[in-house]
Amino acid sequence: MTSIERTAYPRFKRLITAHELHLFFAPSRDEVEWAAGRTDCDEHLLAQLLALIQAVALRKQGFTIRQIQPHLLIKEGKRKGKNPSVGAISQALQAHDAEN
Template sequence: MTSIERTAYPRFKRLITARELHVLFTPSEEERAWAEEAADSNRHQLALLLALKSYQRMGCFPKAYDVPEQVLEFVRRAAELPEDTLPV
């Protein structure tokens, strides 16, 4: 049986390794600069980066509540945003 991550309706894996986080969800300097320029707040910048990295990985834009906390925290730290920043 095909795993749910490989179907027409991709979802995040239940367990994401540290390597996968670094390889798949680390925003590049160009992506960070673009998000900073395009967004008017840290919350929007985080939401934009999460949408971008999720789309690059899964080919669709997930709902904010579908993004695992692990991915959210990783992207927040990689973008050097304050710890209390939540995506909006």
């Protein structure tokens, strides 16, 4: 078997501190306010925030909006099981950029 050093899998430290989790993964106030303005309940707020955070992370990795679209999935409502439109993703990322 190939040793871990010779594979494409990075090594992560075993423990991540609460500070590190907050620093790298907590949404900003602006992100929470943006998502709250687009939702009507806490479940949808969480879904909006997770989708925004995922879209921002994928864009930072060099993905285009069209490449980001298949990674996002609408969980409830009329469009359940479908991907958000390219326009909706673009609008969300533009709002995120304007606030940061």
